[in-house]
Amino acid sequence: MSWSRRIRTVAATGALAVGLGLATGPADPAAVAAPSTFTIHGAGYGHGIGMSQYGAHGMALRGASAGRIISFYYGGAQARPATLPATIRVGLLQANHDPSAGGRLRRVLVRGVEVPGRGGSGRFSVSGVTPGGRTVRRTLSGHVTWSIKPESGGTSVFDLSSRRVFGPTRAGTGVVVRYQTALPPARLLLPQTGHQLRWGRLDIHLVRDDHGVTRPRAVAVLPFNRYLRGLAEVPGSFANEALRAQAIAARSYALVAVQTRGQRSGRGSWDGCDCALYPGVRDQHYAGYAKERGYYGARWVAAVRGTDSLVVRYGSRVVQAFYSSSSGGFTSGNAQWGSAPLPWFPSRSDDPYDRGGGAHPNRNFRWTTQVSAATLGARLGVGTATSVRETRMPSWGGRVSRVTVVGVKDGRRRSVTVTGSQFRKVFALKSTRFRITP
Numbered sequence: 043m044s045w046s047r048r049i050r051t052v053a054a055t056g057a058l059a060v061g062l063g064l065a066t067g068p069a070d071p072a073a074v075a076a077p078s079t080f081t082i083h084g085a086g087y088g089h090g091i092g093m094s095q096y097g098a099h100g101m102a103l104r105g106a107s108a109g110r111i112i113s114f115y116y117g118g119a120q121a122r123p124a125t126l127p128a129t130i131r132v133g134l135l136q137a138n139h140d141p142s143a144g145g146r147l148r149r150v151l152v153r154g155v156e157v158p159g160r161g162g163s164g165r166f167s168v169s170g171v172t173p174g175g176r177t178v179r180r181t182l183s184g185h186v187t188w189s190i191k192p193e194s195g196g197t198s199v200f201d202l203s204s205r206r207v208f209g210p211t212r213a214g215t216g217v218v219v220r221y222q223t224a225l226p227p228a229r230l231l232l233p234q235t236g237h238q239l240r241w242g243r244l245d246i247h248l249v250r251d252d253h254g255v256t257r258p259r260a261v262a263v264l265p266f267n268r269y270l271r272g273l274a275e276v277p278g279s280f281a282n283e284a285l286r287a288q289a290i291a292a293r294s295y296a297l298v299a300v301q302t303r304g305q306r307s308g309r310g311s312w313d314g315c316d317c318a319l320y321p322g323v324r325d326q327h328y329a330g331y332a333k334e335r336g337y338y339g340a341r342w343v344a345a346v347r348g349t350d351s352l353v354v355r356y357g358s359r360v361v362q363a364f365y366s367s368s369s370g371g372f373t374s375g376n377a378q379w380g381s382a383p384l385p386w387f388p389s390r391s392d393d394p395y396d397r398g399g400g401a402h403p404n405r406n407f408r409w410t411t412q413v414s415a416a417t418l419g420a421r422l423g424v425g426t427a428t429s430v431r432e433t434r435m436p437s438w439g440g441r442v443s444r445v446t447v448v449g450v451k452d453g454r455r456r457s458v459t460v461t462g463s464q465f466r467k468v469f470a471l472k473s474t475r476f477r478i479t480p
Contacts, residue, residue: 079412080412081480084471086396086406086407088473091365093364096367098395108349117385121355147259152166152187152232170211238330249312278341293351294354424457425452430445
């Protein structure tokens with residue numbers, strides 16, 4: 043489930059006091075009676091803009107259709123058809139990060155296995171252009187982990203004993219990995235990310251980093267709705283109309299990404315993705331073929347198929363349909379991100395819908411956490427906290443815009459003001475919809 047996507051970048055903890063103005067003064071005599079612990083009473087999980095996923099489930103349990111859910115959460119918008127691109131590019135591995143080994147990416151690991159019910163041995167193929175300009179292809183065995191990495195300016199494929207089995211390709215070029223068109227088709231496993239790929243192809247190409255080192259990056263090129271089938275945004279056991287609403291919102295978000303960024307965003311930057319979408323909460327959580335499998339996977343696939351080309355439209359405009367796990371009972375307008383208010387992101391109550399229900403009660407509808415006065419103040423550079431005051435914005439659904447913390451450090455009164463998002467990050471809170479007592 044997508045918990046907290048697209049939260050704006052915040053200052054490092056150590057820089058909070060400098061960036062936001064640390065005030066000092068004589069010690070407060072009342073500090074002697076200050077509380078030893080502060081309790082944070084919170085609601086929801088995520089930014090709260092657009093659709094609440096638990097709210098959609100709660101509405102569906104109460105008989106609402108997917109269209110009604112979309113209209114409610116997106117300010118009267120409608121689920122209507124759109125023309126979709128044939129494919130979408132999803133950046134699974136970027137040159138600046140190897141998720142399994144850490145550091146910058148040196149190689150891309152792939153492993154072919156069978157598609158359940160289709161037989162075969164998991165064989166797949168790689169192709170590339172030779173230094174002489176010919177396009178060549180080689181079939182690789184399944185159940186073997188292969189390493190694809192730069193060599194001699196181009197790209198080669200090695201087994202794990204470092205024996206080259208393909209390449210090097212022409213300088214500056216990568217390889218294309220094809221598994222869907224194998225006979226019979228295969229699944230491609232990416233051990234570094236945990237993805238299973240069943241549809242489309244994997245493009246592995248080269249980029250030179252800021253140190254002049256040639257590195258690979260990997261992009262899945264998928265049929266548009268097959269990409270949606272691999273999204274792990276909500277459980278497949280959610281109510282059917284909630285699944286349909288999620289498919290419509292996710293399709294709309296992806297379409298706007300293609301329209302605004304293009305399919306090859308970040309291509310010119312070594313640490314970009316050369317893609318339309320990232321596979322994590324930065325955009326949408328793409329899990330791959332594993333999401334399609336089993337009874338609940340089939341329910342999600344049916345929701346994607348059943349909504350076909352439907353997206354969220356406000357008038358003629360396709361909406362970038364943000365959503366989060368839980369609003370905590372009140373959605374937020376987009377103004378919390380510093381942009382002009384948009385009518386398709388209203389601030390409105392969705393209690394009791396956001397409580398979920400059935401097999402999926404929302405355990406994050408209300409939550410509490412305790413922080414000692416010493417920890418609260420120390421993390422914000424004011425010693426031991428003596429008082430806290432938050433400012434909540436009605437247009438943000440009661441979310442916190444600023445927090446002022448007063449404390450005593452080295453015998454002097456100090457205070458600091460941080461944004462609600464900064465406070466949330468420092469204390470690992472589930473949302474900025476909270477109040478602090480005493």
